[in-house]
Each structure stands twice: as structure tokens, then as C-alpha cells.
Amino acid sequence: GPRAAVNRVALLLLMSLIAVPTAPAGATSAHGALRWGRLGHRVIARVAASQLNAEAKQQVHDLLGQETLAGIASWADEIRNERPETGNWHYIDIPITDSLYRPERYCPDGCVIEALNTQLAILANRSNSRSARAEALKWVVHLVEDLHQPLHVGERGDKGGNDVKITWQGKPSNLHRLWDSEMLEADGRDENAWVTRFEREIAQRGDLMQIRMGTPESWGMESHAVSRDVVYPFLPQSLAVDRHYYEQVRVVLEDRLFRASVRLASLLNGVLGGR
Numbered sequence: 001g002p003r004a005a006v007n008r009v010a011l012l013l014l015m016s017l018i019a020v021p022t023a024p025a026g027a028t029s030a031h032g033a034l035r036w037g038r039l040g041h042r043v044i045a046r047v048a049a050s051q052l053n054a055e056a057k058q059q060v061h062d063l064l065g066q067e068t069l070a071g072i073a074s075w076a077d078e079i080r081n082e083r084p085e086t087g088n089w090h091y092i093d094i095p096i097t098d099s100l101y102r103p104e105r106y107c108p109d110g111c112v113i114e115a116l117n118t119q120l121a122i123l124a125n126r127s128n129s130r131s132a133r134a135e136a137l138k139w140v141v142h143l144v145e146d147l148h149q150p151l152h153v154g155e156r157g158d159k160g161g162n163d164v165k166i167t168w169q170g171k172p173s174n175l176h177r178l179w180d181s182e183m184l185e186a187d188g189r190d191e192n193a194w195v196t197r198f199e200r201e202i203a204q205r206g207d208l209m210q211i212r213m214g215t216p217e218s219w220g221m222e223s224h225a226v227s228r229d230v231v232y233p234f235l236p237q238s239l240a241v242d243r244h245y246y247e248q249v250r251v252v253l254e255d256r257l258f259r260a261s262v263r264l265a266s267l268l269n270g271v272l273g274g275r
Helices: 002-017 038-052 054-064 084-090 112-124 132-148 174-185 193-203 208-212 216-231 243-272
Strands: 166-168 173-174
Touching: 002 084, 038 132, 038 174, 038 193, 038 243, 054 132, 054 243, 084 112, 084 132, 112 216, 112 243, 132 216, 132 243, 166 174, 166 208, 173 174, 174 243, 208 243, 216 243
Parallel strands: none
Antiparallel strands: 166 173
């Protein structure tokens, strides 16, 4: 019907928008919940690890020892209670009515974009201690992942969707949790299947150079555009969300995971891999 046609057009417009680097995004609020959930974090980290060059792999091993990128991907969430000052580092609340990253307004006390840039600089400086660089690596992995979750950037005064109470397949939830983990888990694929899928996609796609372009700011604004153009507009008015919503947004959800994987590998190859 007409709505389906409009939806298809909106998705096509969005996919063309996020195929190229866009402008930047911004935040402050009390977000809860585990970002991307463990599944999303581990998948992105595993796919990125498979794309590292030899020097970057060696550096990761030197810094993390026997730990893997997937194993440390949720570390930044696990330490939040003991290090509350890092709470703001996981997100930036830029209203979907804005389209600019304004650090003075949206990042006065730290945010995901500023934190990622800071931790990248610590990781890149080989005169820093191994422990400082190892911690920076854990942050970089996690923050690149969080930056690609649309509701970690764009919102409507609802704490990144945490305050949007919905039912998901008949059970109480909220919009943030839906995008963090619930739709991914409902897909039915396990971690290995997601990793295989994305590694195959990397081997086949011709636009990886384009995807790697940009900065944390432009990647954040890309997430912001997704929250503005897909996450909120496709919500049913009743807020009773079912598989129909997932089927409408899944291509975009999967694209966020894919881009995070490609960009994380690219950043680590650049900072650790001598190129």
C-alpha cells in the first residue's frame, strides 16, 4: 500500500545518505542498559579482529595478552559502576531536530565522540605505558561500537529511547533496549553465524574504502541520521512493536554492525599496524 511505498523510499533515501560520510552529531543524560548487548559487541569485535594486519594483530596481543578483542568488548560497560565518571563516554544526545555536532552544547562533560578521540590518541602514543594503552584499546573497541548504535547519538529528549516504553513481541521493553539487543537476538542467528555473514560480506563488497572514510564525528552523525530517519519514524503509534518493525529496519540495523566492524579494523590497522 502507500505506507509501504513510502517506507521503501525512506529506506532507499537513508541507504544512499549513509553510503557516504556525512556531517557530525551531539549530548547529556543517564543512559542505562548494555550497549549493543554482548552479542552485538562481540560480533563487531570478532569481525574487526579478522581484518587486522599482522602488525596490528601483534600489537593487540602485546597489549591484551591472552584476551581477545571480543573478550574485552563489553569491559567498558562492566566497569561503569566503579567508574561513574565514564558514564557519559558511551553516548551523545543530539536531538533529531538538530543536524550538527556542537561539542559545547552536547558534549560539555564528555561524550562518545570526544572519549573515542582521546582514547585513540592514548593508544597511538607508544611512549605511554602498556597498561594505559591496553585500557585505551578496550575503550576504542567499545566506543566505536557504541557510536554506531543509532540511539547512542540521536534522541528525542527520551534518554536515547530508554524512556520510550514499548512492548516487543508482547513483552514490556524500551526502544533503546530493542536496538541494543532484542532485535539482534530475535533474529535467531548465533554469534558465529553473524560473524561468518559479515566476513563474507567484507570479501564481496566494493565500497569498503568509502565506508572506512570519515571520522568519529561523521560516523556519529550517520548514526544520528539513522535515529532520525528510521528508528523513530518506523515505530508504530501504539508502541506495540512486533516482527514487522524489525523486517522494516533490519537492513539498517545490520548495516550499523557491518560499518562498525569495518571501521574498527581500519582504525586499529592505522593506529597499531604502522599504516
